[in-house]
Amino acid sequence: MNEISNKILYHAYRAGAQEVIRHRNQLNSINVFPIADGDTGSNLSSLMHSILSESKLEKDVGNTMRSIADAAINGARGNSGIIFAQYLCGISIGLENGASIVSVHHYVEANKAAVDYAYDAVEDPTEGTMLTLIRIWSEALNRFIKKTSDFRELLSYAYGDIVEALAKTQYQLASLKKAAVVDAGAKGFVHFVDGFLRSLKGNHDFEIVNNLSHDHWEQVPQISIDHQEVVDLAFRYCAEAMLINMDIPLKDIKKELRVFGDSLIVAGNEHRMRVHIHTNQPVDFFEKLRSLGRITFQKVDDMVNQSSLVNERKYKIGLVTDSIADLPRSFIEDHQIQVVNLKILHKDDIYIDRITIDNKKAIGLLEEGDERATSSQPDKQAVILQLQTLQDYYDEIIVMTVSKALSGTFNVFQKAANEIEVYPKKITVIDSKQNSAAQGLLVMECAKFIEQGIPYDQIIEKMQILVSKSKILVSVKNLNAMIRSGRLSTKGGKIANLINLKPIVTLDSKGEGGLGGVAFSHEASLKKIKKKLIKINDTIGLKAYCVVHAQNFEAAKAYTEALQLALGMPPAYLEDVSSIVAIGAGDGAIAVGYITH
Structure with a gap:
């Protein structure tokens, strides 16, 4: 088989996506580099779900691959996710010829070009990661094409090379060597190729995985944290955004953004751009992005909080609140309280409360024209994903929200909890019937109960009483x-x-x-x-x-x-x-x- 049809290629990419989703927990459990925050599997799964739900089988290979690449850019999260999305963008550009089939030689050349796209997206490429395996995959395809022009044989030979390369990643980065694990992003790429290849061989079931149910994920033991250390992070926040209507080329955008931190990745095409950076200046970073184009998506993760949760979890009960609750950051950090930051909407701009906007800017919005700023409740799927992640670390979870009479936040959390609560793990959502200072005090009291080791059901009873007081x-x-x-x-x-x-x-x-x-x-x-x-x-x-x-x-x-x-x-x-x-x-x-x- 020296050529494959548009349809076969499309289903092979979907099969690869499904294979990554199946190994989400495993990838999270070995996530050490660049920080041990346990989210590589979740980030890659987000991208793969976008491919499954958004991509379409188009009339020719080029448009099908463009659909897959666009879906990947939409769903990309984290270092590995954005790198992989840029790799797919490179593949799609390499296959833009209007054909309904793709030859083995054309596919190999497209992969070769895609390597450059992936590397160019990263400000400081690090070997021993997914980037390395993407490069070795392409090099193997170019080498073995001289031996065979059969698609399945060629990919099988090249697959052997990346499996060997994956094993070597354990010794290429100090953090991986210390933890005795391979790179999570690199392993995700291997899983993708495995699913892709087995689809071409006819060994993959085409089960559609369109939800985030734990039932579809391989259940693996959580990685031992004895060998991990909490690193002194130079940058606290992992910031990501999607931009459209950019005024300047991608390469120039990278120059504009590098001053805000490290781990900068700028991926995409002339239609849309995905940006990733580690920074201590999320407010300034997003202000700069707004001057470069229109932000259609933004996400900021607190890497200090993530690292603490994965490596230094203190309690068996997890506590979640929303950003309306006013609490000292030091208390939030000491008690590992998980905060879901709500959004502020003003004209065409979206801000993340407490993260990408400060109070000086917020007050300034009140003076800008006639259009008032409003807040929005959290996205249910984002809440589901966050609660599922917390279920990996906590036996039970308590959520204390802003008054449901003021916001739909309580209902979003309640619906999310109802969808994913799995016995014996419990999720209880409590309506604080308060906001701001009073809500913060209630969260503080709940955190103290957890710290004291009071049983879960007793804490719920105590909190219901305190809400009324x-x-x-x-x-x-x-x-x-x-x-x-x-x-x-x-x-x-x-x-x-x-x-x-x-x-x-x-x-x-x-x-x-x-x-x-x-x-x-x-x-x-x-x-x-x-x-x-x-x-x-x-x-x-x-x-x-x-x-x-x-x-x-x-x-x-x-x-x-x-x-x-x-x-x-x-x-x-x-x-x-x-x-x-x-x-x-x-x-x-x-x-x-x-x-x-």
Whole structure:
């Protein structure tokens, strides 16, 4: 067989994708380089699922491969995913001839060109990784084509070479040698070729894997963490984005972005571009991207958190919340709390709360034209993927969300949990009926229960009680944000501003917005909140309280000191609010969250 049809080639690529998905857990378990964050299998599976769900069998080989490459770019995640997507882009360009079949010689030449595409995408190519196996695969095809022109024989010979090369990756990188494992991305490539080859030989079942069920994944023991170390990462965040409508060539874009970090990969074509980087400046990085094109997708992973979860998991119970909860980062890190960052939408731009936008920028959005900024609930599939990843490490999971009366976040988590909860592992989603400071306090109390080793079911019972004893009181400095957000009518807002009316905003027992009082100045409203807290503390008693603010640190600090003096107890913390809360409450807002005895 010295040529194959468009249809056979298409199904071979799908078979390769399925083979990678089947080995997702295995690939995660050996993920050591560049950091041991246990997500290479998940990242590659994301790409492969996109190939299965988005690619189409077109009228000719070139268009079919273009469809596969575009799907790969859409689903690419992480170093290996984006490199593999760029490799497929190279293949698709090499096969653009309008033919309904592909000859063995043409396929070999396309692979040769694809190697350059893959290497060119990476700022600093590292050998001993997927890149190495892509190169060796192409070199083997070029060498063995002199021996045979039969597709199946040729690929079988070349497959033997990459299996040998995979074994050698264990000794090419220090981190792999220490962990005694091969490179996860490289192994993913071998699995892909294995599925591709077995399809050509007629040995692959064409089962369609279109969901993320654990049933389709090879179950393997989690890698022992005794041989792994927590590395001192130079860059905290792994940032990825998809751009369209780029104004400058890909090679020039790479020059513009290299100043923001390392592990830079720029992949794609003239229609769309995928970018990957490790950085400490996600806000600045994404601002630069917005100046280069339109961002249609963005994702940022906290590699410090991922590495801690994989290598230093402290508890058997995992705790998840959303970015509306205001908590000190140090507490989040110490207690390994997993935060799902919600999105902020403004005009055509999307921002990731707390990651790709800061409060200065968020407040600035309030002044930009007539279009107001809004928040969006998390994507269900992204939540499913995150919860499934956590199931690999935790026996049980507790999710504490922002009030479901304010956001659809609770419902998204509940639906995701219902789809993937597998006995005996439990996932419980709790509606905090709060937001911001009060939600943060509840998450803090839950984390302390987990730290104390209290059984799962008892923690759930305790948290339900604490939810009913929690409250937030917000003093807004001006009403502009509330007017723009639609919480206050324009007419009513103008009248209130005219008489300098300052409402104290709170949430009721159902988690719905309400009025906790009024005053005629920001200072007066803060005094009313303090007076209310003193009364509560003198009667039923305060278990804990905290203070948060929107770009008003000095005033919030002074207010915190006054509260501590009046209440005779220190706050749990003083923190900035999330950007979503800042947009809703406005510049200068100060809030107190509390839980009573």
